[in-house]
Amino acid sequence: MDKTLAPEQKRCTILDSMIDNRYREEIPDIVDLVVNSCSDKGCFDHLDSAVIPSKEALTEIIDLIRDILFPGYFGDQTVDRNTLSYHVGNEITELFNKLSEQITNSIIHECKRYEEECTECVDRGQEETLMFLKKIPEIRSMLASDIIATYEGDPAAKNYDEIIFSYPGIFAMTVYRAAHELHRQGISIIPRIMTEYAHSAVGIDIHPGAKIGKGFFIDHGTGVVIGETCEIGNNVRIYQGVTLGSLSFPKDESGRIIRDQKRHPTIEDDVIIYSNATILGGDTVIGARSVIGGNVWITESVPADTKVIIEEPRLIFKEKKH
Amino acid sequence: MDKTLAPEQKRCTILDSMIDNRYREEIPDIVDLVVNSCSDKGCFDHLDSAVIPSKEALTEIIDLIRDILFPGYFGDQTVDRNTLSYHVGNEITELFNKLSEQITNSIIHECKRYEEECTECVDRGQEETLMFLKKIPEIRSMLASDIIATYEGDPAAKNYDEIIFSYPGIFAMTVYRAAHELHRQGISIIPRIMTEYAHSAVGIDIHPGAKIGKGFFIDHGTGVVIGETCEIGNNVRIYQGVTLGSLSFPKDESGRIIRDQKRHPTIEDDVIIYSNATILGGDTVIGARSVIGGNVWITESVPADTKVIIEEPRLIFKEKKH
Amino acid sequence: MDKTLAPEQKRCTILDSMIDNRYREEIPDIVDLVVNSCSDKGCFDHLDSAVIPSKEALTEIIDLIRDILFPGYFGDQTVDRNTLSYHVGNEITELFNKLSEQITNSIIHECKRYEEECTECVDRGQEETLMFLKKIPEIRSMLASDIIATYEGDPAAKNYDEIIFSYPGIFAMTVYRAAHELHRQGISIIPRIMTEYAHSAVGIDIHPGAKIGKGFFIDHGTGVVIGETCEIGNNVRIYQGVTLGSLSFPKDESGRIIRDQKRHPTIEDDVIIYSNATILGGDTVIGARSVIGGNVWITESVPADTKVIIEEPRLIFKEKKH
Numbered sequence: 001m002d003k004t005l006a007p008e009q010k011r012c013t014i015l016d017s018m019i020d021n022r023y024r025e026e027i028p029d030i031v032d033l034v035v036n037s038c039s040d041k042g043c044f045d046h047l048d049s050a051v052i053p054s055k056e057a058l059t060e061i062i063d064l065i066r067d068i069l070f071p072g073y074f075g076d077q078t079v080d081r082n083t084l085s086y087h088v089g090n091e092i093t094e095l096f097n098k099l100s101e102q103i104t105n106s107i108i109h110e111c112k113r114y115e116e117e118c119t120e121c122v123d124r125g126q127e128e129t130l131m132f133l134k135k136i137p138e139i140r141s142m143l144a145s146d147i148i149a150t151y152e153g154d155p156a157a158k159n160y161d162e163i164i165f166s167y168p169g170i171f172a173m174t175v176y177r178a179a180h181e182l183h184r185q186g187i188s189i190i191p192r193i194m195t196e197y198a199h200s201a202v203g204i205d206i207h208p209g210a211k212i213g214k215g216f217f218i219d220h221g222t223g224v225v226i227g228e229t230c231e232i233g234n235n236v237r238i239y240q241g242v243t244l245g246s247l248s249f250p251k252d253e254s255g256r257i258i259r260d261q262k263r264h265p266t267i268e269d270d271v272i273i274y275s276n277a278t279i280l281g282g283d284t285v286i287g288a289r290s291v292i293g294g295n296v297w298i299t300e301s302v303p304a305d306t307k308v309i310i311e312e313p314r315l316i317f318k319e320k321k322h
Numbered sequence: 323m324d325k326t327l328a329p330e331q332k333r334c335t336i337l338d339s340m341i342d343n344r345y346r347e348e349i350p351d352i353v354d355l356v357v358n359s360c361s362d363k364g365c366f367d368h369l370d371s372a373v374i375p376s377k378e379a380l381t382e383i384i385d386l387i388r389d390i391l392f393p394g395y396f397g398d399q400t401v402d403r404n405t406l407s408y409h410v411g412n413e414i415t416e417l418f419n420k421l422s423e424q425i426t427n428s429i430i431h432e433c434k435r436y437e438e439e440c441t442e443c444v445d446r447g448q449e450e451t452l453m454f455l456k457k458i459p460e461i462r463s464m465l466a467s468d469i470i471a472t473y474e475g476d477p478a479a480k481n482y483d484e485i486i487f488s489y490p491g492i493f494a495m496t497v498y499r500a501a502h503e504l505h506r507q508g509i510s511i512i513p514r515i516m517t518e519y520a521h522s523a524v525g526i527d528i529h530p531g532a533k534i535g536k537g538f539f540i541d542h543g544t545g546v547v548i549g550e551t552c553e554i555g556n557n558v559r560i561y562q563g564v565t566l567g568s569l570s571f572p573k574d575e576s577g578r579i580i581r582d583q584k585r586h587p588t589i590e591d592d593v594i595i596y597s598n599a600t601i602l603g604g605d606t607v608i609g610a611r612s613v614i615g616g617n618v619w620i621t622e623s624v625p626a627d628t629k630v631i632i633e634e635p636r637l638i639f640k641e642k643k644h
Numbered sequence: 645m646d647k648t649l650a651p652e653q654k655r656c657t658i659l660d661s662m663i664d665n666r667y668r669e670e671i672p673d674i675v676d677l678v679v680n681s682c683s684d685k686g687c688f689d690h691l692d693s694a695v696i697p698s699k700e701a702l703t704e705i706i707d708l709i710r711d712i713l714f715p716g717y718f719g720d721q722t723v724d725r726n727t728l729s730y731h732v733g734n735e736i737t738e739l740f741n742k743l744s745e746q747i748t749n750s751i752i753h754e755c756k757r758y759e760e761e762c763t764e765c766v767d768r769g770q771e772e773t774l775m776f777l778k779k780i781p782e783i784r785s786m787l788a789s790d791i792i793a794t795y796e797g798d799p800a801a802k803n804y805d806e807i808i809f810s811y812p813g814i815f816a817m818t819v820y821r822a823a824h825e826l827h828r829q830g831i832s833i834i835p836r837i838m839t840e841y842a843h844s845a846v847g848i849d850i851h852p853g854a855k856i857g858k859g860f861f862i863d864h865g866t867g868v869v870i871g872e873t874c875e876i877g878n879n880v881r882i883y884q885g886v887t888l889g890s891l892s893f894p895k896d897e898s899g900r901i902i903r904d905q906k907r908h909p910t911i912e913d914d915v916i917i918y919s920n921a922t923i924l925g926g927d928t929v930i931g932a933r934s935v936i937g938g939n940v941w942i943t944e945s946v947p948a949d950t951k952v953i954i955e956e957p958r959l960i961f962k963e964k965k966h
Binding site for chain 1: 345346348349350352353354355356357359360363364365366367368369370371373374375376377378431435510511514515518521522525527529531544545547549550563565567568571579580581583585598600602617619627628629630631
Binding site for chain 2: 667668670671672674675676677678679681682685686687688689690691692693695696697698699700753757832833836837840843844847849851853866867869871872885887889890893900901902903905907920922924939941949950951952953
């Protein structure tokens with residue numbers, strides 16, 4: 001509310017002419033310092049690499065995939081039934097170009113990591129892209145089941161349009177279902193960058209390796225974590241803050257953690273998991289139709305048709321002193 | 323740290339000339355596949371609709387509203403007292419144009435949903451916009467009370483400017499207080515897209531239908547959920563991860579959930595709710611001046627002047643084996 | 645799925661010519677109303693200020709810092725070892741220009757708050773920027789230790805590149821470690837805007853005043869809160885939803901909260917804190933090598949080498965009725 005400012009303070013505004021070369025003279029030494037420090041052990045660099053995965057390109061790819069999956073909902077022009085095929089044709093061509101470049105880059109990136117020569121990287125990039133494009137009808141059908149589950153599970157949902165336009169869970173599932181297919185094809189780096197983009201956008205962290213059945217509904221969603229080796233059945237509903245995580249990490253003889261192993265739970269069909277519940281461990285199975293209450297912490301299996309809640313009277317009520 | 327790359331690997335970089343038409347020849351078939359799959363049940367489309375709500379336009383609208391509510395804080399030019407009225411005049415005119423277009427679109431969208439003819443949509447869009455603009459002084463006054471409550475409730479807050487420039491709770495409340503007024507006017511879709519934009523930006527999920535009194539302070543905020551039919555009094559303070567949610571969904575005779583009913587709690591004046599507490603149910607009332615401890619899970623009413631905490635000695639301390 | 649739309653509804657599309665001046669005539673009165681309401685108590689303004697901190701500029705600054713810290717990982721062009729020094733030279737020069745402008749602005753802003761004249765603001769802005777630039781090798785080395793700790797602590801991490809490209813914890817730590825150095829130099833407003841930008845991007849809320857040792861690993865991260873006066877040792881690992889917060893706010897004789905005091909816990913070396921655990925209070929010390937279980941709520945110190953978990957059998961299992 002600084003209401004009383006002396007007018008002579010105005011001169012403090014920076015003028016280019018006021019920038020004193022005295023300070024700029026120090027820059028070359030700092031550049032040397034920074035460049036030299038990068039030869040140390042304490043620096044991760046990505047130099048001499050022909051390719052960098054582009055988060056911007058992947059964001060555009062996600063937008064394109066969403067437009068194709070839900071025709072007419074997004075974008076800046078309306079689409080009608082007569083010209084739908086031109087519209088989809090354009091978008092699929094653009095998606096082919098952008099996605100095949102990124103997939104090719106990721107294949108080249110892997111070749112270099114293992115110091116292999118990659119003679120067929122560009123061909124494989126295009127083949128993998130076509131394989132992905134052919135899965136769009138299946139991805140769309142899975143997402144339709146998620147949207148219907150959302151409408152049926154949320155009394156605050158006014159209609160399907162509201163869900164598609166604004167629900168964070170549907171955005172996260174759109175990105176996950178696309179990324180999961182790329183992950184299944186063995187594409188590296190890209191699926192994780194895609195799901196971390198969704199995580200950043202809506203606070204829902206689904207690893208592209210998780211397996212999730214149809215009719216999955218995430219309400220509110222902030223703080224949800226679904227780990228790499230989860231297996232989730234059909235018509236499962238979860239709320240904000242739910243973690244499906246790992247319990248502990250077995251190590252090999254040299255003390256390194258073992259990376260390829262089921263570490264995350266299995267959730268059978270028609271289970272409901274309320275907010276901030278935590279379910280951990282690769283051997284943990286939540287049986288079909290069970291209900292897990294809010295804030296529950298589970299590290300062992302639960303039979304089918306069971307309700308697990310926190311013991312009731314754990315609260316202390318005190319009258320406040322005035 | 324891939325430091326040892328053979329130079330011949332460089333040729334893997336994609337050249338346009340390397341793109342093989344063999345792959346592109348498959349695109350038309352894929353387009354047909356995708357277009358045809360959209361006639362199935364498993365596809366949500368938004369075709370033949372004259373209008374699409376624009377998230378980009380709504381984001382610009384939120385920026386304009388924030389500039390008008392807090393003159394001189396945002397935007398790329400400084401504002402002085404002498405020219406304030408020109409500045410505000412320009413911004414209100416721009417807001418009128420953009421918001422009346424979006425509101426008109428949302429009215430047309432509703433007309434079409436119910437297959438009504440909409441002869442006065444454009445007039446109504448402008449009337450509703452004017453009605454909203456007249457509420458700006460009241461919205462500003464409510465937000466001023468939120469800012470003062472934030473300063474008084476947070477020892478880490480250095481001054482009001484820091485709060486307005488950077489606090490996520492104030493951003494969420496700015497968007498909510500504007501969206502809530504549009505919601506009260508019966509505008510559809512837009513209020514929810516606005517609050518979901520804030521949810522995405524700062525992780526605080528406030529339904530535009532909730533009623534929140536003055537002097538509301540949300541600290542940190544990630545994971546907060548405030549449901550559609552919540553009623554919150556004056557000078558309430560809540561922390562990150564607090565859920566004010568619904569307990570269960572009554573269904574009608576045909577098994578469908580009933581949508582218009584108070585499902586979320588009532589929080590009276592001067593209540594404090596600590597982090598990750600969960601309060602559920604439409605009949606649950608937290609009485610005035612009560613304090614709800616962290617991680618508490620409440621589904622029944624709490625009288626006024628009461629402190630509710632989790633029972634103390636529930637922790638097990640074990641010495642770790644070496 | 646609105647598939648049956650009458651063609652005459654098409655005329656509802658807004659045409660500029662349809663905008664009725666009747667409504668626009670009301671705008672000047674509304675502008676007066678809004679401008680006049682800003683002289684009231686219920687308005688925060690930032691008028692007659694020479695400078696506004698620019699969130700856009702600070703976002704660009706964060707991108708530059710990240711490019712310099714991890715050469716070749718981000719940006720739109722590949723970098724090779726031969727030209728690294730030119731690349732870094734350009735980026736450091738650009739960072740100097742942008743950051744010195746923002747720091748100078750923040751110094752001028754403080755001068756004005758205390759109604760002091762600021763004759764050396766521009767000089768100080770450049771000096772402080774140089775001081776920050778010289779710390780880049782140290783910041784880089786700390787972040788390298790965080791990346792190694794992440795790889796060693798997360799079985800889902802495939803390699804270092806994936807961590808640097810996509811892990812939200814590394815993004816949050818990059819912003820925090822830079823902002824913390826600016827905070828130590830006594831720069832106001834900027835560090836908090838930077839960490840709130842990271843909070844908004846990845847849901848991890850670290851106050852720039854917190855002190856964090858090397859090898860810090862945050863997994864998943866959404867909902868993490870690390871308060872202003874936390875002190876965290878080396879090789880600490882925390883999971884999503886962990887709060888290191890304050891317990892209560894002592895007030896001075898006039899009833900105002902005391903702002904400069906240790907209010908947040910101390911976490912010693914090699915501690916692990918699992919998801920959604922809450923540790924509160926300035927006198928609370930978690931001893932070295934201790935493990936704090938998920939959902940635990942702690943307000944008192946824990947000795948070294950201790951494991952604290954929630955008491956086991958607090959769950960009720962009920963068979964569901966069909």
